[in-house]
Amino acid sequence: xxxxxxxxxxxxxxGATTALDGVDLTVxxxxxxxxxxxxxxxxxxxxxxxxxxxxxDAGRAEVVGLDVVRDADAVRAAIGLTxxxxxxxxxxxxxxxxxxxxxxxxxxxxxxxxxAGELLERFDLSGAADRPAKTYSGGMRRRLDIAASLINRPRxxxxxxxxxxxxxxxxxxxxxxxAELADGGTTILLTTQYLExxxxxxxRMVVIDRGRVIARGTGDDLKAQVGGQRLEFxxxxxxxxxxxxxxxxxxxxxxxxxxxxxxxxxxxxxxxTEVLAEALRLLEGVGIEVLDVGLRRPDLDxxxxxxxxxxxxDAATGDDTQAEPVPAAGGAx
Amino acid sequence: MTTLAMxxxxxxxxxxxxxxxxxxxxxxxxxxxxSPIMFVLLFRYVFGSAIPIxxxxxxxxFLLPGIFAQTVIFGSTITGASLAEDLQKGxxxxxxxxxxARSAVLIxxxxxxxxxxxxxxxxxxxxxxxxxxxxxxxxxxxxxxxLLLLTFAYAMSWVMAFVGLLVRTPEVVNNASFIVIFPIxxxxxxxxxxxxxxxxxxxxxxxxxxxxxxxxxxELFGNxxxxxxEPNGWALQNPVLYVFIWVAxxxxxxxxxxxxxxxxxxxx
Numbered sequence: 001x002x003x004x005x006x007x008x009x010x011x012x013x014x015g016a017t018t019a020l021d022g023v024d025l026t027v028x029x030x031x032x033x034x035x036x037x038x039x040x041x042x043x044x045x046x047x048x049x050x051x052x053x054x055x056x057d058a059g060r061a062e063v064v065g066l067d068v069v070r071d072a073d074a075v076r077a078a079i080g081l082t083x084x085x086x087x088x089x090x091x092x093x094x095x096x097x098x099x100x101x102x103x104x105x106x107x108x109x110x111x112x113x114x115x116a117g118e119l120l121e122r123f124d125l126s127g128a129a130d131r132p133a134k135t136y137s138g139g140m141r142r143r144l145d146i147a148a149s150l151i152n153r154p155r156x157x158x159x160x161x162x163x164x165x166x167x168x169x170x171x172x173x174x175x176x177x178x179a180e181l182a183d184g185g186t187t188i189l190l191t192t193q194y195l196e197x198x199x200x201x202x203x204r205m206v207v208i209d210r211g212r213v214i215a216r217g218t219g220d221d222l223k224a225q226v227g228g229q230r231l232e233f234x235x236x237x238x239x240x241x242x243x244x245x246x247x248x249x250x251x252x253x254x255x256x257x258x259x260x261x262x263x264x265x266x267x268x269x270x271x272x273t274e275v276l277a278e279a280l281r282l283l284e285g286v287g288i289e290v291l292d293v294g295l296r297r298p299d300l301d302x303x304x305x306x307x308x309x310x311x312x313x314d315a316a317t318g319d320d321t322q323a324e325p326v327p328a329a330g331g332a333x
Numbered sequence: 334m335t336t337l338a339m340x341x342x343x344x345x346x347x348x349x350x351x352x353x354x355x356x357x358x359x360x361x362x363x364x365x366x367x368s369p370i371m372f373v374l375l376f377r378y379v380f381g382s383a384i385p386i387x388x389x390x391x392x393x394x395f396l397l398p399g400i401f402a403q404t405v406i407f408g409s410t411i412t413g414a415s416l417a418e419d420l421q422k423g424x425x426x427x428x429x430x431x432x433x434a435r436s437a438v439l440i441x442x443x444x445x446x447x448x449x450x451x452x453x454x455x456x457x458x459x460x461x462x463x464x465x466x467x468x469x470x471x472x473x474x475x476x477x478x479x480l481l482l483l484t485f486a487y488a489m490s491w492v493m494a495f496v497g498l499l500v501r502t503p504e505v506v507n508n509a510s511f512i513v514i515f516p517i518x519x520x521x522x523x524x525x526x527x528x529x530x531x532x533x534x535x536x537x538x539x540x541x542x543x544x545x546x547x548x549x550x551x552e553l554f555g556n557x558x559x560x561x562x563e564p565n566g567w568a569l570q571n572p573v574l575y576v577f578i579w580v581a582x583x584x585x586x587x588x589x590x591x592x593x594x595x596x597x598x599x600x601x
Contacts (some may be wrong), residue, residue, distance in 0.1 A: 087423035
């Protein structure tokens, strides 16, 4: 398989903040890559460089064999981009938005119109086709935005946090649309903060932190690194946390994480509900009040703790809001 | 498609998009025309009685070309504010990711605002007729007068396009441009004759391109006293030529500057 996207040694600084510190990645033609990282890790900066919106300070990026700087126009003709915020003209109707984008891709008028109708149908927006986008819900705007990026039948689609801010139902619908596109052979680079989302949609994942790649592989590779499940307890009193951690230690393969403020305890375990039952048995008759207990799959925060020793929340360098980068402590190491 | 054909087609697409907004948000056009009507009435009837003007001319005739100029110049802030709004909403990012001409968003914007100004001038001329303003020259000269106003406003639109892309917040564009546009439209012959200005302001007013726009429009509409002495200074003696020199300078400087900023700018 050939690579649809090749990125080598990409670097970008905003003032004193280093947004990208030598990123390498490739995306095979027809596959889906999940670019995973917390806010400010540099995901959006990678997308903006690949979509010709931003110039890198160093490194090289190719999309369908075209250099994103030298052949910027040809790259633009081959890609579709859906940014973090739905970039639709709210005064135009859904149909007018898509027709305009089609015309700007230089489709003949008739084709732009028929393509607009097709995509509105496909994204469940036919009923709202003649209403100004101002009246659309968040989920509808996001769908219209993705439809706009598909007008030209792009070979490569960039989706920057396509489900951020969507309600759970719209998120599921969006996942289905993305999966359909991937099945149709479109190469997709998708950024997300959610391990679950990347796991569900992506063939391969690249995890970045502070502008550097810290892990790459399939979802299973990553989960194998992070390991097992998380057993989580919320107690009524924070003083009981050490006692619970001590009693449950035999069940875990690593020490428990506790948080006094939220009175929560998280324990990495192998196994399923039988571990949960065992844990509850170990806490019987000791007079500790448990408010909430559950078993969950590892999330991005767990990946970060395992790979970097710090949580995802501490990772931000602020580069995603790249107009005004906010330097963060430890951002430029 | 050739580069030129592409630029024309893309600019038309963007112009159309901007005009659809005018259609969908009629308040825009209502307020854009109400305020000049209000200005005409205020100056004509409130200040008009107190402002001494050259003999043989009624104040409406003196005033209207000034109001035309001030209004179309203020209209240029719409260019800057609209671009800042597009930036904020991420639309500029979308446009920049499309294989379209790099100048089209700016050309489409300024052309749409030019068409808006045509409408505004028409409304003001009608209001002017109602309060006693008249054209005393030929149709050709009158059309030239309108073109002079529109051309200068179009050049100002490019200045504001650059400001809008730089400032990036529509509200700030509005406030910032008022700070500049108020003085340049008031320290001029727009509403009062400049002969009694203090020396420094008088010199400024004599070389202020807005004065030349107004003087040029007055001459082309025939709103000057026949046989009156020539105004002071080369600029006001050759107002049309002087205005076109400014237009050329504005366009030569700000078209490339605005396009360059557009290419490098980034939303949010």
